[in-house]
Amino acid sequence: xxxxxxxxxxxxxxxxxxxxxxxxxxxxxxxxxxxxxxxxxxxxxxxxxxxxxxxxxxxxxxxxxxxxxxxxxxxxxxxxxxxxxxxxxxxxxxxxxxxxxxxxxxxxxxxxxxxxxxxxxxxxxxxxxxxxxxxxxxxxxxxxxxxxxxxxxxxxxxxxxxxxxxxxxxxxxxxxxxxxxxxxxxxxxxxxxxxxxxxxxxxxxxxxxxxxxxxxxxxxxxxxxxxxxxxxxxxxxxxxxxxxxxxxxxxxxxxxxxxxxxxxxxxxxxxxxxxxxxxxxxxxxxxxxxxxxxxxxxxxxxxxxxxxxxxxxxxxxxxxxxxxxxxxxxxxxxxxxxxxxxxxxxxxxxxxxxxxxxxxxxxxxxxxxxxxxxxxxxxxxxx
Numbered sequence: 001x002x003x004x005x006x007x008x009x010x011x012x013x014x015x016x017x018x019x020x021x022x023x024x025x026x027x028x029x030x031x032x033x034x035x036x037x038x039x040x041x042x043x044x045x046x047x048x049x050x051x052x053x054x055x056x057x058x059x060x061x062x063x064x065x066x067x068x069x070x071x072x073x074x075x076x077x078x079x080x081x082x083x084x085x086x087x088x089x090x091x092x093x094x095x096x097x098x099x100x101x102x103x104x105x106x107x108x109x110x111x112x113x114x115x116x117x118x119x120x121x122x123x124x125x126x127x128x129x130x131x132x133x134x135x136x137x138x139x140x141x142x143x144x145x146x147x148x149x150x151x152x153x154x155x156x157x158x159x160x161x162x163x164x165x166x167x168x169x170x171x172x173x174x175x176x177x178x179x180x181x182x183x184x185x186x187x188x189x190x191x192x193x194x195x196x197x198x199x200x201x202x203x204x205x206x207x208x209x210x211x212x213x214x215x216x217x218x219x220x221x222x223x224x225x226x227x228x229x230x231x232x233x234x235x236x237x238x239x240x241x242x243x244x245x246x247x248x249x250x251x252x253x254x255x256x257x258x259x260x261x262x263x264x265x266x267x268x269x270x271x272x273x274x275x276x277x278x279x280x281x282x283x284x285x286x287x288x289x290x291x292x293x294x295x296x297x298x299x300x301x302x303x304x305x306x307x308x309x310x311x312x313x314x315x316x317x318x319x320x321x322x323x324x325x326x327x328x329x330x331x332x333x334x335x336x337x338x339x340x341x342x343x344x345x346x347x348x349x350x351x352x353x354x355x356x357x358x359x360x361x362x363x364x365x366x367x368x369x370x371x372x373x374x375x376x377x378x379x380x381x382x383x
Contacts, residue, residue, distance in 0.1 A: 005193055006316040006371060007031075007083040008348050010070045013042035014077065019050040022081045031055055031083040033091035033187055035131070036062035036174075037350040040164045041077045044172060048179045055083070059093045061187045063133040063173040066163025066323040067351035073339025074326060080348060082318065088374075089191040090122040095175040096184040099140035104147035111151040111186065118190050125190040129197075129369060131318075132159030134184035136171040136353030139220050141361040142282040144184055149359035156197040157359075158367050160320030160352030161280075166247060166327075168270060171353065193315065193371040194378045198308065199357045201365040202300035205256050205263045208237055208291040212283060220279040221272070225289075230277045234268075237291060245271055248331050251324040254364050255289040263290060267324055267363030269353070280354050280363050294328055298337045301366075305345040308370045311377060319349040319368035326351045 009025035011018045026034070034055045038044055044064060051060045068075040084091060092114045096107065115128070130152065134141050141161055148157060162171035175185040210233065214224035225233040235242040238253045247270065256263035266289060267280040308314055319342075329338045347368075355367040372378055 005085055005088050007085070008071060009081045010075070011079050012077065013039040013079055018042065018079050019047055019054045022079060023054040026081050026083045029055065029058065029083060030086045031058040032086040032089045033059045033061065033084040033189060035082040036060065037065050037068055037080040038062060039068060039077045039079060040064050040167065042079055045179060047079065048174045048177055052177055059091050059187065060176050061093050061131070061133065061174065061185045063162035064164060064171055065350035066165055066353060067326055069319060069321060069342055069347055069349045069351070071343065071346060071348055073342040074335060080350065082348060084189065084191070088193065089189055090118055090125055091187055091189045092118060093175050094186045094188065095178060096144065096186070097180055099135065099138050099144060099182050099184060102140065102143060102147060104150070107147050108151035111148060111188070114188050115151070115155070118188060122190045125192055127191045127193060127195055129156040129158065129189055129195055131187045131189070132157060132184060132356045133173045134159070134161050135173055135182050136161030136163050137168065138182050141354055145356065145359050145361045148186070152358070156195065156369065157356060158197055158320065158369055159356035160350060160367070161354035163323060163351060163353045166323070192374045194374070194376045195372065196308065196370045196378050197357070198304070198370060199365055199367045200300065200304040201265065202295050202297050203254055203256065203263070203265055203292045203364055204295045205290045205292045210234070210237060210289050212285055212287045212289065215283055215285045217282070217284045220281070220283050222277045222279065222283055229275050231271050231275045234277065242275070248327055251328040251331065252294065254292045254294070254324065256292045257287060257289060263292065264360070264362050265292070265364035267322070281361050297325065297328060297332070298334050298341070301338060301341050305341060305347070308345070311379070312372050314346070314370040314372055316371040317345055317347045317368060319347045319366050320352050320355050321349065321366040322355060322364045323351045323353060324364050325366065
């Protein structure tokens with residue numbers, strides 16, 4: 001990342017004074033926005049409590065992770081900080097403190113007012129984008145995305161759902177010194193750097209399909225597939241025994257739903273004790289799901305990251321990468337090669353329980369933003 005525009009820093013989650021070390025490594029700033037992606041192994045309350053003192057005047061936003069992406073590739077048990085220099089970026093944050101009390105119209109109005117105020121006060125900064133971090137266990141991401149869509153228009157909205165490693169116990173977001181579950185924080189930014197949103201996945205649908213015949217959409221639970229108990233029928237269709245199905249299975253045998261001409265993953269989070277399937281994203285009765293297969297994660301990632309180097313090398317690549325991609329890389333012994341690609345292209349971010357791309361909450365993807373030197377003419381994204 002170019003130190004004139006966007007700085008980054010990394011420390012161990014077990015560091016005695018992690019924020020103090022991060023502040024030293026991030027540089028003097030001043031920053032308009034500091035993002036923190038925090039391993040659940042850290043003392044999260046202490047990190048959040050100390051952050052505002054470390055970067056006075058900056059907005060602070062972030063979340064817990066399912067693994068970090070540092071400048072060296074995949075990382076674990078660490079804290080990543082990203083600072084947007086105040087000379088080149090202006091930012092405001094919007095906290096949604098309780099997703100169970102979401103009022104779509106009010107949220108859209110507030111977001112629109114923030115955008116208008118930033119445009120009025122920082123009109124010399126031509127680029128506009130928003131970052132969304134949301135509790136990854138809230139099961140509210142789809143509803144939130146729909147509510148935000150009314151106020152985002154053509155503005156890129158990119159982000160990820162907070163994670164908790166592979167524990168699935170508690171996922172947290174923070175805005176300033178407020179640390180919350182069942183919440184979301186939206187950062188709205190205007191900047192001097194042209195940017196390019198991207199979404200990449202290496203999933204290919206097969207001809208094997210199934211129908212959700214009984215579900216609890218509000219809880220994202222599928223009870224029956226093809227009128228059979230969910231995990232038993234899913235296991236049969238992929239050629240496994242039900243008792244062998246686990247998180248790794250979901251990474252290697254993802255399910256997709258067709259929307260228009262494209263397939264989007266509807267990822268399974270875990271098998272419940274009842275044999276029902278809990279999903280990461282929206283599900284409903286009557287939905288036709290297609291079994292898909294991952295294809296060449298390393299080759300696809302290499303090509304996609306290389307494409308971001310046109311028409312110029314990015315000064316920063318901020319990415320939100322599904323935990324299932326990390327699990328797949330580990331199982332197929334590709335972690336070192338994936339990490340090397342992420343390192344070569346300077347990618348930084350975190351592994352998520354779900355990704356945001358415009359109005360869509362999706363899974364098994366990497367979404368993000370590539371930032372370019374001011375004056376660069378950036379082509380429209382093909383994603």
